Amino acid sequence: MKAEFDPVQMAIPFFVLAIILEIALARLGKAKANYETRDTATSLAMGLGSTVAGLFTGGLIFAAALWAYEHRLFTIPMTAIWAWVVLFFAEDLTYYWFHRLAHERRFWWASHVNHHTSTHYNLSTALRQTWTGGVAGTWLLWLPLSFLGFPPAMVAIQKGISLVYQFWIHTEAVKRMPRWFEAVFNTPSHHRVHHARNARYLDANYAGILIIWDRMFGTFIPEVDEEPCRYGTVKNLGNFNLLHNVFHEWVGIGRDVLGAKSPREVLGYMFGPPGWSPDG
Incomplete structure (x- = not known):
């Protein structure tokens, strides 16, 4: 059972045209958008690499979803x-x-x-996607949906729709949406906060399409005009090396684990919060 169409693949021409349009409007002074050639090239390369990496793990992930669906609790049409x-x-x-x-x-x-290593925030940043998500196993979180009875193809389509939606919120060209929209949906304003490294904005706005989850679970922080968002990670990489951008944190985990002095430290370095250290 395969999805009849892939929303992400179908949207790629739109992604490219939207990026070109944003760049053009910025150069004409009609929109706020900061692009840096090497940064944009890195984002595009990460997007391409993510697609290729997905070819190696996609079959396993879909097979797991089929297995869960074969043992489903209900049959959902x-x-x-x-x-x-x-x-x-x-x-x-x-x-x-x-x-x-x-x-x-x-x-x-x-x-x-x-996805967060760029110090710029524009539509190309949305394409800066993981190469190692399949290996990390986060896809396991979606298996309960097929176990409940949603066909894997249906889940795959909805995941694609979510990713396509999230493309447009990676922009500074849109300041605010109408108040009712900001209250319910994830928007460029909300997602700028998510990508910001300002202390007041850290660890917030994890929404995909609906911002209501952040409001419900206490992780919502609004963007305020008096403190513009600064983008990147708490400690920026300072380079455009593609492989360093993709693998640097995995290398950091390996280095810390090798230097760990106890099983507790191993677990802390691997599964503690980013930046965890034994001395607290």
Whole structure:
């Protein structure tokens, strides 16, 4: 059972055209967007590499989803509108917890950090995707959806729709959406906070499509005009080396684990919060 279409693959031409348009509008002074050639090239290369990496793990992930579906509790029809509505909320909540886990625990942060290494924030940043997510196993969080009875193809399509939605929120060209929209949905303003390294903005706004989860679970922080977002990680890499951007945190984990003095330190370095150290 394969998805009839892949929303992400279908949207790639739109992604490219949108980036070109944002660059053009910025150069004409019609939109706020900061691009740096090497930074943009790194983002595009990461996006391409992520697609290639997905070819190696995609089969295993889909096979696992099929196994979960074969042992499903219910049979949910893919043609039912209500099923898509329920899946929309269920998948978005799953994404929230995946995203929060990927920031709060170093092992999964290692596969996600490259999305945050750019010190610029523009549409090309959205393409700066993981190469190691399949290895890190965060895809396991979506298996319960198929176990409940959602067909794997249906889940894959909804995940794709979520990723396509999240592309447009990687921009400084849009200041604020209408108040009702900002209250319910993830927006450029909310996601700028998520990508910011300012102390007041750290560890917030993990939403995919709906910002309601952050409001419910206490991780929402609004963007304030008096403190503009500064982008990147707490300690920026300071280079555009592709492999360093992709693997530096994995290398850091390996180095720390090799120097650990006890099993507790090994666990702390691997599964503690990013930046964890034995001395607290």
